[in-house]
Amino acid sequence: MKPRKLPSSALSRALSRALSTSTTTTTPLQCGSAFPSKTVTVSNFEPSLAELRHHVRSSDFVAIDLEMTGVTSAPWRESFEFDRSDVRYLKVRDSASRFAVVQFGVCPFRWDPSNQSFVAYPYNFYVFPRPELAGFGPCNDFLCQTTSMDFLAKYQFDFNACIHEGISYLSREQEREAVRSLNSTHDSDWSDISKLNDVRDIPNVNMADILFTARMKNKFSEWRDGLLQEQTQSDHIQGTQKDSKQQFQVIFFKTHPALKLDGFTSRQLKLIQLVIKKHFKDLSYINVNREASGLQQIVVYTDSADELNLLLKEVKEENHRAKEMKIQAAIGFRHVIDVLSSEQKLIVGHNCFLDMAHVYSKFIGPLPGTPEEFVASVNKCFPHIIDTKILLNTNYMLQERMKKSRKSLASAFSMFCPLIAAGSNSTGLISASLVKVNIEVDDSRSSSWNPGGKHEAGYDAFMTGCIFAQLCSDLGVDFKLHESSKQLASNEKLQNYINHLYLSWLHGDIIDLNTGDKVANTLPSYNLKKRYPNILFENIVIIWGFPTKLKANEVRECISKVFGLTSVVSVYHLDATAVFVQFSKTELVSDFLLLKEKLETSNGPILVLHPLAKLLDGGNTCAANYDTYKEICGSPLSESLFADQAKAVILKSKTKSIEYKVTSRRKEHKNASVEDNEKDAAMKFVEKIKPNTIDQIRNVESRRQASQFEIEDSCVAEANL
Amino acid sequence: MASLFQLLLLNQRRSLCTKVPTSKWKVKQVTTSNFNESLEEIKIHISSSDFIAISMEKTGSSLVTPWHRVQPFDTAETAYLKASHSAQRFQLLQFAVCPFSVTDSNNLVAHPYNFLLFPRDELKLGMPAYSFFCQTSHLTSMACQGFDFNASIYEGISYLSRAQESAAKVRLGTNSPSLGVMKSSSPPTIADSVFVERIRLRIKHWRNSCKKSGTKTSKDEEIIISLRNIVLGSELFKSRPCLTIDVCSERQVQLILEMLVDFSDDFLPLVIPSKGGTTQAVRIVLANSKEDKEFMEREVHSLEEKESKKIRGFREVIDLISASQKPVISHNCLNDCTFIHSKFIVPLPSEVDEFESSMHMIFPKVLDMIYLMKKSGTMRKVTNIRNALTFLNTHFFAPVDMEIPDQDTVNKGKIDGLDALRLSYLFMKLCSILKISPIVTRSGNRRLAPELEDFTNVFHPCSTNIQESCSEDVGLWNNNTRKINSEHLVFLWGFKFGMTAGMLKSVLRASHDIFSGEFDVRFVDKSCAIVVFWQPGLSKDFLDVMNSEEIGGGLKELVSDGLRVTCYETYRTMCRLGLWEMDLAESLERALESFVSDTEINNERKSSSEIHWCNDNVINLDDL
Known part of the structure; x- marks a missing residue:
């Protein structure tokens, strides 16, 4: 049970049952401290990364787990039966791009031949998108789902550690962007070093400024004259230095005599710049950006213009390098992801499609628009991913073992790895089939421990890895024969599972990361009870903005009165403001939309008496086909009610529809035949967008085997609990 | 690499500043x-x-x-x-x-x-x-x-919030309708009167049995009474006998409440809500006396109060x-x-x-x-x-x-x-x-x-x-704020990146005659600037020139390079539409796109269009 897998309203009943039972059994533990995992924050990041890099390199596989600040940004963004796979992906994309990752668990597992056991190295990273580089991310703001935050709090998540x-x-994209902008300013001008542009922007000069300017002019000319007369007057300068409370410090800057300026306000610095520029040809004002001391203002003496140019060039290079270093330093946690990616190890997760979407959007770049593109890019970065949830559910043998129990991570863990879950390996009665796991943290190995805090990313990753090791051994994978993870990933016994992820656990949609194709779930036991008939997306109309009191059956009644009793296959509430209506025939979609349009334009007595009047009451009722629903889901806007979201999305693309209305009205005047008019309207609403390849497969299949799985009962929909 | 991390650490340590004293x-x-x-x-x-x-x-x-x-x-x-x-x-x-x-x-x-x-x-x-x-x-x-x-x-x-409280009460069903009798809206049907008579009879039996049980106490009677209680669905509510009647519509609730008036004062009806906000049953409590009934009413009221206090938080x-x-x-x-x-x-x-x-x-x-x-x-x-x-x-x-x-x-x-x-x-x-x-x-x-x-x-x-x-006694404040109408403002973007206000002002001055008068330029963010025309009407002229065919000279050059302008109204529309992009220029562009279409937002509201232009915010070229 993860914060991100909270009940969708559709499943709330089934889920709340599951939730309530599991929450009572998993009362918060005092602390995860008893479980030996390494907690990493900024203070120990550098040594931990070096250590982790070493462990990942020698590992056989790496288990990961993420904790985030939420799953769905609005109730209507939760997962529904009526979600086509591309819509489902858009919802995942919305989630991954809005919520923040606050904890990242990484746990490399290495087979230790001498002990005939695995060694696990659990790491628990606190992650926070703190803006380190002004203007270049990681992000300005993120969303928190109240229930998820509450959930994390229940498991004693340390928000202070995370934020502090x-x-x-x-991300890689953000780094590129930062470097690009750095390079463009590098090429453009000198403004960076000697801010001449700013100098002109000094408004209303007052008396104090004039006096200060005069004093500065004196000081600088004194100093310069002193330099010119060589050492004879050096005592005098020392005197001035004391007077001005160390504001001027004589230094040598790249073998040139220089004054370091300290303790001036920005306005005073501007005035000094002006003075230098106006009165001293051989002095120049320079901003130096140094690693150790940050930004410094220096006035340098140079003998000639050539020498000055040379110096400026040098400073410019140095400033550039300092900025580059700063960008490098800001990469921070992404180094961990880069290690995982470059080592090409087998990545193990538990129901990890959303996790991978988070990893991609946080550390690679913005998520692409279609699941196919996403899958292809992920595959490039992480060529081998395996999901323990897939292993558990698609393998018949394992399915049998899991039959009775819930499929949450914790319950699978105690089921498959009872000894590890109990916290020890050292019992004498180890059955031969159980895989042994030892934990190593900071070079000290332990073979017994107390169970860790649930929903701590490090512990969850450890559990996932242990389950995977056990499942492999159950499938007959012999670790003794394997030297490196490359071989584990190409092991033929795992081939049916590798790179398969649940796109939607609710539907049982599995996507193949290698090809982007959808994989049919071949397991017969998977097709459980069905609540809804086959979903044909082209037969669906989405209606919103109707009177809030209207219930689903009343909507059905309304529409049936017009189109016949058998016309409506199902009506399903999206949230309080919207419903899906599935018609029995595709034509009915356009018929319905046309009729609605017609009723709205004719405001006579027909409207009042018409059966649809109940639905259209209030004048805010809108309807559209499934593709509009997809468009609304793909929008970056976030309103909590679907009707508001739809209104906002459509407002933004309103110009288009207004134009349409104008043209259609004009036609109305020209030829009285309504039919022509209707055809236009149909063109607008029912413009056919080529269905995605995934859905073609899906639809073909669903038509062929009508009795096959389509919708899975929501009782099993409890994901990754 | 190692030094790089030292830098990272240094940076992050610096950002984790110390606690305030x-x-x-x-x-x-x-x-x-x-x-x-x-x-x-x-x-x-x-x-x-x-x-x-x-x-x-x-x-x-x-x-x-x-x-x-x-x-x-x-x-x-x-x-x-x-x-x-x-x-x-x-x-x-x-x-x-x-x-x-x-x-x-x-x-x-x-x-x-x-x-x-x-x-x-x-x-x-x-x-x-x-x-x-x-x-x-x-x-x-x-x-x-x-x-x-x-x-x-x-x-x-x-x-x-107050709005959420009433919504929550509806959904939780704690929003109990007033216990007083509401006048029935429609005339009673036969089904209604059958229902009322059935319930009336049931209540009568129950009441009689309750009264009786107080007087006679033979063992057999007690058994009979308890059996009858089970049959009649009698229970106790706060140590007083009560009867729960299941209902299937709000209409029935109303009928029961109306009918209870015919009985004497010692009944206290309580409406039991279901999760969906509808009524599930009516519980009728038999009070010992009139005072007792009043006492109970108060108690019920304070219970409700406590519940809603928890909701309000x-x-x-x-x-x-x-x-x-x-x-x-x-x-x-x-x-x-x-x-x-x-x-x-x-x-x-x-x-x-x-x-x-x-x-x-x-x-x-x-x-x-x-x-x-x-x-x-x-x-x-x-x-x-x-x-x-x-x-x-x-x-x-x-x-x-x-x-x-x-x-x-x-x-x-x-x-x-x-x-x-x-x-x-x-x-x-x-x-x-x-x-x-x-x-x-x-x-x-x-x-x-x-x-x-x-x-x-x-x-x-x-x-x-x-x-x-x-x-007077402070004298730090020299007021150079000028009141201007928002009509005199023009938003300007699409100029060369890295310009300062002063540069932009001189470029504009050279570009067209309109800029020969007094005007000010100020940057809002790095992508967008505001131009204030101190002479009325000039802002409109400027916008007209920008849209006209005979745009020429330096201004034409600027527009060809991507200069865009719009009036204050667009800014207003943008705020109303909620187009909060990172760059103002981007938001204004998007507002312009949807500007034509939205008539409801366009209604003029002259009254509030006065704003205050503060001169110290303006970088004035003449001062330099």
């Missing part, structure tokens, strides 16, 4:  | 565990106080991009839209309340409280907030000040402040009031006038401290309360004695939520400097000093003009 000391990061 | 002032921290007793306490303090200072900690402040903030060129309307945008996105984590009374012109007695808040979904209804935004930079700076996030999230008090405090009608002192009136309105009252209205009148009903007098300081000329740039206090302490001699009576009993020496206390102190100090009497006349209507009245309910910080009279 969480490791920040930059 | 603890103050000698302490504030009572209120969490879920001590909320109820603190509520009783603060009730007394609020009623005995003269002023109530408030301040809150939010999860974000919209300060990322400069133009999301309220700017001098904003009208009351756009300023409100900006404030309501952030009030809707972000959440409150702390709400500090400090009721204080003024005993003398420089002595105050304060009772500071700090309520930790978290919008926990206690009722599992997705309320008060399904989700909310956090601004990373804001959280980071809160962390720097030593904010305890765990305390708020673990133990924060939840709440529901922290909002109880807001209701208390509101009911007291005391003047409220806030740091930034517009920001704070939009938050209060949207989180505790009802969602923010779309029009600023509506908001102002609605807010006036809740808090009749809100004093804006920033505005007070700016307008009275004490300080021109007030960033935060702590800076303001240090400024006043170093520049003025105005001793103020503050008494915090409960200081010793206050728990654990926490200093979170000090700002409300600081505000009250700051207020006293300012009053003493400005020689305004903060003492509230207690006779009859509570009246503020007339000087203070000017500073209440300022929802548009730049709008009202205050006479400079009160600032």
Whole structure:
């Protein structure tokens, strides 16, 4: 049970049952401290990364787990039966791009031939998107789902540690962007070093400024004259230095005599710049950006213009390098992801499609628009991913063992790894079939421990890895024969599962990361009870903005009165403001939309008496086909009610529809035949967008085998609990 | 690589700044565990106080991009839209309340409280907030000040707004219809009268059996009675006999209630709601006497009260402040009031006038401290309360004695939520400097000093003009703010990156004759600038020229390079549509796209279009 897998309203009943039972059994533990995992924050990030890099390199596989601040940004963004796979992906994309990752568990597992056991190295990273580089991310704001935050709090998640000391990061895209902008300013001008542009922007000069300017002019000319007369007057300068409370410090800057300026306000610095520029040809004002001391203002003496140019060039390079280093430093936690990616190890997760979407959007770049593109890009970064949830559910043998119990991570863990879950390996009665796991943290190995805090990313990753090791051994994978993870990933016994992820656990949609194709779930036991008939997306109309009191059966009644008793296959509430209506025939979709349009334009007595009047009451009722629903789901806007969201999305693309209305009205005047008019309207609403390849497969299949799985009962929909 | 990490560490350590030195002032921290007793306490303090200072900690402040903030060129309307945008996105984590009374012109007695808040979904209804935004930079700076996030999230008090409370009551079904008899709307049908007669008979039997059981007590009878009780569905409610009648419609409930009037006074009907908000059953309780019935009615009422108190949560405090009608002192009136309105009252209205009148009903007098300081000329740039206090302490001699009576009993020496206390102190100090009497006349209507009245309910910080009279003794404020109509403003973007205002101004001056007159240029953000024409009508001419065919010379060159302009109206539309992109230029472009289509937003509202142009914000080329 993860914060991100909270009940969708559709499943709430089934889920709340599951939730309530599991929450009572998993009362918060005092602390995860008893479980030996390494907690990493900014203070120990550098040594931990070096250590982790070493462990990942020598590992056979790496288990990961993420904790985030929420799953769905609005009730209507939860997962529904009526979600086509591309819509489902858009919902995942919305979730991954809005919510923040606050904890990242990484646990490399290495087979130790001498002990005939695995060694696990659990790491628990606190992550927080702190803006380290102004203007270049990681993000300005993120969303929190109240229930998820409450959930994390229940499991004693340390928000202070996360926000105070969480490791920040930059995605690859953000890093590129930062470097690009750095390079463009590098090429453009000198403004960076000697801010001449700013000098002109000094408004209303007052008396104090004039006096200060005069004093500065004196000081600088004194100093310069002193330099010119060589050492003879050096005592005098020392005197001035004391007077001005160390504001001027004589230094040598790249073998040139220089004054370091300290303790001036920005306005005073501007005035000094002006003075230098106006009165001293051989002095120049320079901003130096140094690693150790940050930004410094220096006035340098140079003998000639050539020498000055040379110096400026040098400073410019140095400033550039300092900025580059800063960008490098801001990469932070992404180094961990880069290690995982470059080592090409087998990544193990538990129901990890959303996790991978988070990893991609936080550390690689913005999520692409279609599941196919996403899958292809993920495959490039992480060529081998395996999901323990897939292993558990698609393998018949394992399915049998799991039959009775719930499929949550914790219950699978105690089921498959009873000894590890109990916290020890050292019992004499180890059955031969159980895989042994030892934990190593900071070079000290332990073979017995107390169970860790649930929903701590490090412990969850450890559990996932243990389950995977056990499942492999159950499938007959012999670790003794394997040297490196490359071989484990290409082991033929795992081939049916590798790179398969649940796109939607609710539907049982599995996506193949290698090809982007959808994989049919071949397991017969998977097709459980069905609550809804086959869903044909082209037969669906989405209606919103109707009177709030209207119930689903009343909507059905309304529409049936017009189109016949058998016309409506199902009506399903999206939230309080919207319903899906599935018609028995595709034509009915356009018929319905046309009729609605017609009723709205004719405001006579027909409207009042018409059966649909109940639905259209209030004048805010809108309807559209499934593709509009997809468009609304793909919008970056976030309103909590679907009707509001739809209104906002459509407002933004309103120009288009207004134009349409104008043209259609004009036609109305020209030829009285309504039919022509209707055809236009149909064109607008029922414009056919080519269905995605995934859905073609899906639809073909669903038509062929009508009795096959389509909708899975929501009781099993409890994901990754 | 190693050095790189040292740098990273250095950077991050630097960003994790040290905790602020603890103050000698302490504030009572209120969490879920001590909320109820603190509520009783603060009730007394609020009623005995003269002023109530408030301040809150939010999860974000919209300060990322400069133009999301309220700017001098904003009208009351756009300023409100900006404030309501952030009030809707972000959440409150702390709400500090400090009721204080003024005993003398420089002595105050304060009772500071700090309520930790978290919008926990206690009722599992997705309320008060399904989700909310956090601004990373804001959280980071809160962390720097030593904010305890765990305390708020673990133990924060939840709440529901007034609108949410009534919605929740409907959905939970605790919104019981009044127990009195409602007149039936439709004439009774045969089915109705059959139902009524059946129930009447059942109640009669039950009542008789109840009365009988009091008198006869033979063993056989007892068994029969208990058997009958089982058959009739009789049970006990608060040690009184009661009968539960299942109903299947609201109509039946009504019929039962009507029918009960025919019986004597000793029946108390209770409506039992189902989860969906409909009625599931009617429970009829047999009272011993008329007094007993009244007693029971009171009891039921207090039970309901307790239940809704739990639903309201922290909002109880807001209701208390509101009911007291005391003047409220806030740091930034517009920001704070939009938050209060949207989180505790009802969602923010779309029009600023509506908001102002609605807010006036809740808090009749809100004093804006920033505005007070700016307008009275004490300080021109007030960033935060702590800076303001240090400024006043170093520049003025105005001793103020503050008494915090409960200081010793206050728990654990926490200093979170000090700002409300600081505000009250700051207020006293300012009053003493400005020689305004903060003492509230207690006779009859509570009246503020007339000087203070000017500073209440300022929802548009730049709008009202205050006479400079009160600032004679300070003399820091030289007023070069000019009142201009928003029509004279033109937004300009698409110029070469890296230009300064001065450069842009000279480029414009060279480009067309229109710019031969007096005008100013100011940058709003790096992508967009504002041009002010001091001569009326020129802005319109400029826009016309930009759209006309005969555009020529330097201006043509600029437009070909991508220069775009638009009038203030587009900016207004943009705010109304909620197009809050990172760059103002991007938002304006998008507003222009949807501008043509939206007629409802286009209605002119001349009254509020005056804004104040402050010359020191303008970088004037002539000064250089």
